[in-house]
Amino acid sequence: MRTLIGDLRYAFRALRKSPGFTLIALLSLALGIGANTAIFSFVDAVALRPLPVKDSGSIVAVHATAPGARLASVSYPDYGDLRDQTRTLQSVVAWSGFMGAVSINRDAVPQMALNYLVSWNFFSGLGIEIPVGRGFREDEDRTDGKDRVAIVSHTFWERAFNSDPKVAGRTVRVNGKEFTVVGVVSQDFSGPEPVVMPDIYVPMHSYRDAAPMVTEAEFLTSRKLKPAHIFARLKPGMAIKTAQAEMATIAQSLAAQYPDSNKGRSFTVLTYNQDRYEENSTDQILGATLM
Numbered sequence: 001m002r003t004l005i006g007d008l009r010y011a012f013r014a015l016r017k018s019p020g021f022t023l024i025a026l027l028s029l030a031l032g033i034g035a036n037t038a039i040f041s042f043v044d045a046v047a048l049r050p051l052p053v054k055d056s057g058s059i060v061a062v063h064a065t066a067p068g069a070r071l072a073s074v075s076y077p078d079y080g081d082l083r084d085q086t087r088t089l090q091s092v093v094a095w096s097g098f099m100g101a102v103s104i105n106r107d108a109v110p111q112m113a114l115n116y117l118v119s120w121n122f123f124s125g126l127g128i129e130i131p132v133g134r135g136f137r138e139d140e141d142r143t144d145g146k147d148r149v150a151i152v153s154h155t156f157w158e159r160a161f162n163s164d165p166k167v168a169g170r171t172v173r174v175n176g177k178e179f180t181v182v183g184v185v186s187q188d189f190s191g192p193e194p195v196v197m198p199d200i201y202v203p204m205h206s207y208r209d210a211a212p213m214v215t216e217a218e219f220l221t222s223r224k225l226k227p228a229h230i231f232a233r234l235k236p237g238m239a240i241k242t243a244q245a246e247m248a249t250i251a252q253s254l255a256a257q258y259p260d261s262n263k264g265r266s267f268t269v270l271t272y273n274q275d276r277y278e279e280n281s282t283d284q285i286l287g288a289t290l291m
Helices: 002-017 019-048 076-085 122-126 154-161 204-210 240-257 272-279 282-290
Strands: 059-066 069-072 089-103 111-118 149-152 171-174 177-184 200-203 229-234 266-271
Touching: 059 240, 059 272, 069 266, 076 089, 076 240, 089 122, 089 204, 111 204, 122 229, 149 154, 149 171, 154 177, 171 200, 177 204, 200 204, 229 240, 240 266, 266 272
Parallel strands: 111 200, 149 177
Antiparallel strands: 059 069, 059 229, 059 266, 089 111, 089 171, 089 229, 149 200, 171 177
16 A cells, blocks of 8 residues: 555656646546547447336347348338238337438528438337337328327427427428428437438328438338338237247248249347347448547
């Protein structure tokens, strides 16, 4: 102990005699600690943090798998087949991002943001709370252009509507079209993708109004187009290996029924954290952090 105290005293005297060196050393330490803290925070947000929902460990991602594309998105008809045929997944939801100019009225300056087209069961299926208003109904995601309804993020609700508890029934403009607000997402949920903070969620079938940049007439009917990302919740007590085996069986059936679009394709099931790590490798995360 005496030796340690003596060494510390000697170090302090030496540093006091060289204030320039001491300042550089302290700045280097501060920058190093700050950089490491920033990198860890980013990695935590992108690859480690679970989805903020009840029983998040049962959330999985389902990808299409084909030669040259291990983790691809899924066609909307394939999503419908998975959702209707599965016996291992309690709920299956779909989502797809789109850019949107968002404002609360004609006079307000639109703000560009990445928003989401989601299946009607997106919030209820994942267990995402809607503390103000309600989630989407099934009939609101059935016919193109029939229902223009929207659910807004908690941040957008605070920013644009001043946290109005009676926001349900008010309107928001997305790419020039008016949508009726029916609910507000929980503050804990920041979106299905890491470091992306969406403002607006609308039903998949309202894409013609919400996302006019989508020009494919068969956007939700073609099995060759792959716009849908899929999350699902495992049934209680169900193992991911069992779900993977079932997805492979369903894929084989779809390949036999639709060989032009599904031949050679299968599905890969990953836990939510595995999916985030696969989609955001360590090299990608560090590269994005250091840019």
